[in-house]
Amino acid sequence: MQCYFDHVATTPLRPEVLEAMMPYFKEEFGNPLSIYPLGTNAREAVERAREQVAGLVNAKSTEIIFTSSGAEANNFALRGIAFARQHEGRHIIVSRMEHHSILNSARFLEKMGFTATYLPPDRHGLIDPEAVRKAITDETILISVIHASPEVGTIEPVREIAAIARERNITFHTDAVASVGNIPVDVKELGADLLSMSAHQFNGPKGAGALYLREGQRIIPLIFGGIQEGGRRAGTENVPAIVGMGRAAEIAKAELPHRVDGIRRLRDRLIEGIMKMEAVHFTGHPEQRLPGHASFCVEYIEGEGMLLMLAAKGIYVASGSACTSKALKSSPVLLSMGIPTHVAHGSVVFTLGADNTEEQIDYALEEFPQVIKRLRELSPFSKGWGDIEEGGTCIPKK
Amino acid sequence: MKKVKFVEHIRPDVTTDIVYMMCPMHLLKLDEMMGKLQKGQILELLTDYDGALEDIPEWCEKTGNEFIGVDETDDYFKFYIRKTA
Structure with a gap:
């Protein structure tokens, strides 16, 4: 899919x-x-x-x-x-x-x-x-x-x-x-x-x-x-x-009044499903937000890995902005919101449109936890965060 | 270039602000606005384009409208044209 x-x-x-x-x-x-x-x-x-x-x-x-x-x-x-x-x-x-x-x-x-x-x-x-x-x-x-x-x-x-x-x-x-x-x-x-x-x-x-x-x-x-x-x-x-x-x-202009509710419903299902996972943080405002927008920081792994593994399963998402995804940089926006560098690295952004369906949300909710599990197994931080050095670099927990 | 006449305290009927718009907007806007004015009415055209100092008196002569003169501010010129044609 x-x-x-x-x-x-x-x-x-x-x-x-x-x-x-x-x-x-x-x-x-x-x-x-x-x-x-x-x-x-x-x-x-x-x-x-x-x-x-x-x-x-x-x-x-x-x-x-x-x-x-x-x-x-x-x-x-x-x-x-x-x-x-x-x-x-x-x-x-x-x-x-x-x-x-x-x-x-x-x-x-x-x-x-x-x-x-x-x-x-x-x-x-x-x-x-x-x-x-x-x-x-x-x-x-x-x-x-x-x-x-x-x-x-x-x-x-x-x-x-x-x-x-x-x-x-x-x-x-x-x-x-x-x-x-x-x-x-x-x-x-x-x-x-x-x-x-x-x-x-x-x-x-x-x-x-x-x-x-x-x-x-x-x-x-x-x-x-x-x-x-x-x-x-x-x-x-x-x-x-x-x-x-x-x-x-x-x-x-013609479709907006009918389009927004459907997209918001799909987004809320996605957020609800993803937030059941451990060590995942929702980013942005809970209510005052774009109807198709669901953004998170997943601890212990990097956004880039998530993007690639999800893409291999046909799920296309972003990490930070399109520009920062490409440059593999921590998003300055996330950092300015007070999210620590090591957590901001695990940024993942789902943005839905009128072409998305319930089935696609089900599929993403099935695949995403598996991707996270696999990446966490490979992560040097699989046991959690250790000390944070000056400059924000995080050392794995022994 | 003809000697430009400087004037002060002219009371226009209509003002058009085209400051920072590129040449030859001063001529296009002038033509458009004069089409909307009644005979005898005065247009005030605001522009920072110094080429207008030559173009606008020339345009008036060519079209038979009266070029009243120019007023200067720090950033732009105010051109006054009476519709006579």
Whole structure:
């Protein structure tokens, strides 16, 4: 049996989405800036997609800027706002729950002479809005806090943080890549000035993302060039991917109300089953979390081993974020939540989507304990943890 | 390049902010906004693009609209155009 439980890494492309994209790979290959019919057809398709994406997050279509990815949208937001407002102040606030595209943009801004505050979460991964308030200085121009964590599933109190930012005339951005298309997201209700999203997180194609930019907000482009995207993001539009993002947004909007409960039910069964195992810790917030997200730390073994052994059985999961899985690093997000390094190494993340079934959950609950048992037998820590050396390295119990 | 006329305290009917948007958005937006204005109304166009100092007076001359002048702030220019065509 093949069970894809890594929907936070990417989601399968819906056949209807591919169908909508196909003409723009083939006969409708025009450049949206060309003024003859081939071009105007492409232009109309892009503008239709803009309306569909705007509809998913309750924005105006003129407030949507297409990008190549969620990471680009995050880079654009941080750098674009920081540089546009630098004459008003040079301090930014981000959380330690952020994706690398935010954290590394913040680090880049520090090199450019800005100062940055990195707010730690609590043990559930929550950022305290009052801590945000306390971190604000007269120099603060931008706050960015992730909407939902792809690593631990926690949904942040973004609305409260946005309200604090607004009181102080500070621009507020949220990275909603993991949430848009998976839970209802309304930019007006959240009060965000900017919000990032990515098509392949909601059954759209890779290579398409978008930044919501509230009307009236100035931003300095990340990519200079022509007048695409209202003179804010240059480069000939990736028309097929944008069309696919639009169609996927339309489907997500229509199906979300029915989809969430079923996914949550499967997730809760999975959590219940896994938590019966010994020395397994649930990570993230127990209630305030993404409906398809189940994340754990399994003691005495490493995430990498679990991933490989589960993959051999057709079960595909992640350990930490997709990036940290690949780099075999302990997740900085887990460490910032106070999880010790040796425990964070055993991180495993199941993220479910609409394509998962009860049978797949049964199969995973049957196989996962066996994988853990086998890996623990092989582990130098099979007898438990010994001393912890300086730097967090753990010595096996004798 | 023609000598640009600097003005102050002009009261516009409509303001369009295209600060940090790339060239030639200043001409596209100008064209779009002038299409929406009534004859005699004044448009205020905010842009940081210095090429507009040349382009906008030229555009006005070509289209028969009145170029009132420019006001300068630390970060951007304010262009004033009266719809006369």
